[in-house]
Amino acid sequence: MSGEDPEGADLQADAEAVTAANQRFYDAFERRDIDAMSDLWVHEDSSACTHPGWPTLTGWASIASSWATLLANTQHLQFILTNVRVRVNGDTGWVTCDENVLDGPGGSTVAACNVFVRSPGSLDGWKIVLHHGSVVHASLG
Amino acid sequence: MSGEDPEGADLQADAEAVTAANQRFYDAFERRDIDAMSDLWVHEDSSACTHPGWPTLTGWASIASSWATLLANTQHLQFILTNVRVRVNGDTGWVTCDENVLDGPGGSTVAACNVFVRSPGSLDGWKIVLHHGSVVHASLG
Numbered sequence: 001m002s003g004e005d006p007e008g009a010d011l012q013a014d015a016e017a018v019t020a021a022n023q024r025f026y027d028a029f030e031r032r033d034i035d036a037m038s039d040l041w042v043h044e045d046s047s048a049c050t051h052p053g054w055p056t057l058t059g060w061a062s063i064a065s066s067w068a069t070l071l072a073n074t075q076h077l078q079f080i081l082t083n084v085r086v087r088v089n090g091d092t093g094w095v096t097c098d099e100n101v102l103d104g105p106g107g108s109t110v111a112a113c114n115v116f117v118r119s120p121g122s123l124d125g126w127k128i129v130l131h132h133g134s135v136v137h138a139s140l141g
Numbered sequence: 142m143s144g145e146d147p148e149g150a151d152l153q154a155d156a157e158a159v160t161a162a163n164q165r166f167y168d169a170f171e172r173r174d175i176d177a178m179s180d181l182w183v184h185e186d187s188s189a190c191t192h193p194g195w196p197t198l199t200g201w202a203s204i205a206s207s208w209a210t211l212l213a214n215t216q217h218l219q220f221i222l223t224n225v226r227v228r229v230n231g232d233t234g235w236v237t238c239d240e241n242v243l244d245g246p247g248g249s250t251v252a253a254c255n256v257f258v259r260s261p262g263s264l265d266g267w268k269i270v271l272h273h274g275s276v277v278h279a280s281l282g
Contacts, residue, residue, distance in 0.1 A: 046226065046228045048226065048237045048254065050237075050252045050254065050275060052275065053275070053276070053277065053278040054252070054277065054278075055239070055250075055252055055277045056224065056237050056239070056252045056254075058224075058226055058237065083197065083199075085187065085189065085199055087187045087270070089231075089232055089233045089258050090230075090231040090232045090233060091230055091231045091233075092230045092231060092232075092233035094256055094271060096189045096191075096197050096199065096271070098196070098197070109196075111191045111195070111196055111197045111273070113189065113191065113197075113254065113256075113271060113273045115235055115254075115256065117230050129228070130235060130237070130254060132252070132254045132273045132275070133275075134191060134193065134194070134273070134274075134275030134276075135194070135275075136194065136195065136196045137194040137195075
């Protein structure tokens with residue numbers, strides 16, 4: 001296919017790279033690795049992060065502070081991602097997925113969307129610029 | 142400025158068009174106008190919508206069905222948008238905002254992000270491809 005449809009092959013490669021960056025985000029979260037988390041983000045005023053139930057934090061300074069708080073927790077944390085869907089449009093990609101979160105004795109499902117921008121030189125070639133998560137209430141939808 | 146920095150002027154014009162498309166989304170929601178809402182969306186399998194507390198709906202068919210249900214409600218509904226922030230990256234734009242929702246006797250704040258893709262020929266030149274809203278719990282963040 002790649003010889004006949006280079007544009008399609010590029011899109012596929014981009015989608016795989018965005019998927020890898022998305023997985024890296026959850027790996028850093030699970031490992032509570034603040035340095036890895038920091039490396040994954042675009043450090044700009046326009047970056048945005050909405051943790052479940054939180055107001056939207058804008059700007060890297062506010063977002064970094066929230067991660068420092070969240071990742072300082074030492075409770076066991078594991079993410080099993082399901083329904084991972086990726087779309088790339090030029091130099092922007094976004095992922096929707098379900099975060100099936102196992103933390104301590106309980107568990108919950110968080111619906112998430114993550115927006116990435118192409119960032120040559122970064123680990124996967126893409127950095128996260130927006131994260132939004134919200135707890136799914138099973139009685140709805 | 143437009144004569145000296147055409148790229149900056151284009152970016153500004155794109156940001157204004159995305160802001161207009163975002164406002165049109167809430168106008169359609171407030172008026173419970175299913176046709177206007179339908180016109181605003183990209184009708185593709187990759188479109189995604191997460192209403193507060195809901196699981197993520199993917200694909201236009203599922204999303205359209207959810208809007209038909211939500212917009213059929215006849216309770217008075219008003220959105221006052223605050224903290225509207227727009228970013229454009231090529232042919233993709235996204236908005237974060239707070240939806241201050243007045244519905245009937247009560248009110249709530251929903252943190253939202255909306256992703257748009259450039260769509261020549263549509264009303265504002267951009268269509269929405271992802272919406273994610275989650276209720277803000279005042280005790281957090």
